[in-house]
Every structure is written in structure tokens, then in C-alpha cells.
Amino acid sequence: MNATPKQIAELAAYAMRVEQRKEETKAGNAYVNVPAAPSESTPVRQLGFTRIGEMTGIEATSWLIKPVPEANSLVEMFGDPEVGKSFMAIDMTCSVGTGTPWHGKRVKQGAVFYIAGEGMNNIRKRFHAWGVHHDVNLSDAPIFLSDRSAQLMSLDEADSVATTIGQMADAAGVMPALIVIDTLARNMGGDENSTADMSQFINAIDGALKHRFNACVLVIHHSGITDKNRGRGSTALKAGVDAEYQLTRGDDGVIRLTCLKMKDAAHPEPMAFTSRVIDLGVVDEDGDPVTSLALQSEEYEQREAPRYPRGDTQKLVYEAVKQRLIVSTDFGKGHSPGANVKSGVWAADSVRLQAASFC
Known part of the structure; x- marks a missing residue:
């Protein structure tokens, strides 16, 4: 059995x-x-066990969006608040649901189930904005949006969610290709800092969603509090996923998508995007147009990411120097370099004063 x-x-x-x-x-x-x-x-x-010599045939990689997420994979995408995580997830969702190439990349069309944790009205606006921007009607697309969050660390609830997805997919005559969990914090139901809880969450969605439907499960997550180059909470998440992507937004407003882990393929090249304001064709009670945003791809330019203090000693020195520079009346005068104090990182005549240099 x-x-x-x-x-x-x-x-x-x-x-x-x-x-x-x-x-x-x-x-x-x-x-x-x-x-x-x-x-x-x-x-x-x-x-x-099977003798290696008896294994015949090598299957080619099956991509959902080539070469970003594979089909039948567990993918994490993390970033800071307001960096565009949900916009990126919706952008991928609409491309997969409609079969529209994703910024020039081939897509395997299929049904998408979007498990949202908050802001339902804003999410609907974002889907509509994508349709307007790409001139694609989403009314008949096999894209399904949840009416609440789910506590997926619970094996019973994960199984219940999978049952609902299976029933809706059967009724629509489609197969789930992508399942989005936005965000982990809203849909976990446990302590994201706990290795045990995070491992149970991964096992639950891996078995109930990924393997049951051979679908890509995309988990949207927040950046770490002190280390922005990793997802928040237990490192069991990165260990358990097949691919990991970081989303950042620079001072220039450019959103950058970078692969940090790809288990069974080469890391794809990083990508760059900007957001475009989309008029949704309706007005509010004051007669002002209602708008949202949609992503458009741009040419990627490599930028040096600012380094931030990580150890306790680095943080003390960092804060001390920062306060001195803020109140200084001499910084930028004479032969001393000029300062651009922003977000705790100073640019001075192409020289960056960064806390990491105090190691």
C-alpha cells in the first residue's frame, strides 16, 4: 500500500x-x-535499490520559466519590504497562467494557485495592472487566488489545501503548474526561527503540494534582519529548497533578481526590472485615477552591493562613525572627501566608507 x-x-x-x-x-x-x-x-x-547500470535514459530538465524556476521544484524568493516581491510573483503567475513569455523567456503554461496572506484588494489591482500592461485578458486564465492565508506547517491544513487545489484543478480541467505562497510569515503557522518548525513547513509543502502535483512551489519571504543576503529565520529553508532568489532595489529604483542557489543547473544570469505606473481605468471618490504598478525588464548593470556590519564590534564602530559624520562640520571641506549620507552608506569620490572595512 x-x-x-x-x-x-x-x-x-x-x-x-x-x-x-x-x-x-x-x-x-x-x-x-x-x-x-x-x-x-x-x-x-x-x-x-537499483543498480546504476540498469538505469537508462537521462531526462532533460523541465522548466516552468526557462532558466529561472524548474517545474516540480521548491523555490524561495526573498527581499526587503517594498522591494517588489509580490509584483514579481504576480508577474510570473500571469505569464505562466496565460503562456505569455516572461521577459523574453519561454514559459510552460499551466494553472496557478496563489495563496495570499494579506492585501487582497491591492493584489487584484496588481493582477489587473499586469493585464493592462501586457494587453492580455485574464478573465479566462486558469489563475486562482485564495480568500485567506493558510497555516501550512500543519500537515492537516497542507493536505486540506492540496485537496482544494486538486478539486478546483479537476473542475477546470487543468493541472497546477505553479503554487505561490505569499508570504512565508503569513502562511507558515509556526516560528520561522525554529529549525524544527521550518523543517516541518518545508516537509509539508514538499509532500502535499510539490510532489502531489509535480508543480513549482514559489515561497515569498523576507530578508534577514542583520544579514540582508539571506532569508529571515532558520537556514533550514535555504537547505530545503531547490532554488533561491534574492530581490533588491537600488537607489536608482532598479529591481534586481539574483540567483543564490540552483541545485541541479547553472545559475541563470541576474535580471533587472523597473516598475511602471498603470492607470486601471477607474477613479476614486475624488475623481483621481486609480493606479497600480507593473514590471518591465531593463538591461542589467552590475552594482557593488553595500556591505553592512554583522558583528557586535562592527556595529558599535559603525554607529559611532555614522554619528560623527552626521554632525561633522569639516567632512567634505578642504581635501577631505564629500559625503552623501544615505541609508548608512557614504559615497565619497568613488570611495565607500563601509562598516565591513572595520574588521
Whole structure:
């Protein structure tokens, strides 16, 4: 008897909890408190092996958007607030749902299920803006938007969400190609800093969504608080995904998408975008036009990312120097370089004063 995706996820979560308890046990202790295993009624599949010489045929990579996310993959995309994460997710969603090339890249068309956590009215505006910008009617597109967030760390809820997606896909006669979770914080239902909780979340969506539908599951997440070059919370997320992308917005307003992890293929080239204001064709109570934004691709130009302090000593020096420069009456005079104090990073005649240099 084959195990269900939920049962597979339960076994994987159990194994993760066992390992975590072992790690937490101090060296020399003879007793390890192992959590209870799933019930005996849960079927356990026998482990099998195949001789490598008997494996024939190599399957080509199946891309959802070539060469960005693969089909049947778990992808994380993170960035700071207001950097454009939801706009990027909606941009990909509409391209996949309509079969429209994504900024010149080939797309595998399929149904998209968007699990939103907040701002339903604004999300609808963003979808409409995409349709206006690309002159594509979304009314018949197989794109489905949730009416609430989901607590996907719960194996029962993840299985319930999967059941709903399966029923709607069957009724529409389509197969889910992309499932968007926007954002992790709104749709997890646990502590994102906990390795155990994050691992259970990954196992749940991996089994209930990715493997059940052979779909790409795109998880939208926030940047770390001190380290902006990683997702917030437990590093189990990056370890568990197939691909990871960082989204940044520079002082020039350009949004940059950079691949930080691609498990089974070469990292695609980074991409650049700008946002364009779109008139939605309606007005508010004062007669002002209602607008939203849509992304348009631009030529990518490499920019040096500012480095920020990470250690406690670096942060102390960083804050001390910053305050001195802010109140200084001599900085920028005589032979001293001029200053552009913005976001805690100073540009001085092509010389950057960065906290990382105080190591």
C-alpha cells in the first residue's frame, strides 16, 4: 500500500525531530528523549535499490520559466519590504497562467494557485495592472487566488489545501503548474526561527503540494534582519529548497533578481526590472485615477552591493562613525572627501566608507 503525501511528510518530520533532539542532548548524556513515532497504522515503504547500470535514459530538465524556476521544484524568493516581491510573483503567475513569455523567456503554461496572506484588494489591482500592461485578458486564465492565508506547517491544513487545489484543478480541467505562497510569515503557522518548525513547513509543502502535483512551489519571504543576503529565520529553508532568489532595489529604483542557489543547473544570469505606473481605468471618490504598478525588464548593470556590519564590534564602530559624520562640520571641506549620507552608506569620490572595512 502506497503512503499518501501527508504520511510521507509526517515520517520526514518525525525523522527531523529525532535528529534535533539528539543534537540538543548534551555530550555524555546516555538518555535521549526521542519523540513518539507516527502511529503503527502509518504504512512504511520498504527501501529499495537499483543498480546504476540498469538505469537508462537521462531526462532533460523541465522548466516552468526557462532558466529561472524548474517545474516540480521548491523555490524561495526573498527581499526587503517594498522591494517588489509580490509584483514579481504576480508577474510570473500571469505569464505562466496565460503562456505569455516572461521577459523574453519561454514559459510552460499551466494553472496557478496563489495563496495570499494579506492585501487582497491591492493584489487584484496588481493582477489587473499586469493585464493592462501586457494587453492580455485574464478573465479566462486558469489563475486562482485564495480568500485567506493558510497555516501550512500543519500537515492537516497542507493536505486540506492540496485537496482544494486538486478539486478546483479537476473542475477546470487543468493541472497546477505553479503554487505561490505569499508570504512565508503569513502562511507558515509556526516560528520561522525554529529549525524544527521550518523543517516541518518545508516537509509539508514538499509532500502535499510539490510532489502531489509535480508543480513549482514559489515561497515569498523576507530578508534577514542583520544579514540582508539571506532569508529571515532558520537556514533550514535555504537547505530545503531547490532554488533561491534574492530581490533588491537600488537607489536608482532598479529591481534586481539574483540567483543564490540552483541545485541541479547553472545559475541563470541576474535580471533587472523597473516598475511602471498603470492607470486601471477607474477613479476614486475624488475623481483621481486609480493606479497600480507593473514590471518591465531593463538591461542589467552590475552594482557593488553595500556591505553592512554583522558583528557586535562592527556595529558599535559603525554607529559611532555614522554619528560623527552626521554632525561633522569639516567632512567634505578642504581635501577631505564629500559625503552623501544615505541609508548608512557614504559615497565619497568613488570611495565607500563601509562598516565591513572595520574588521
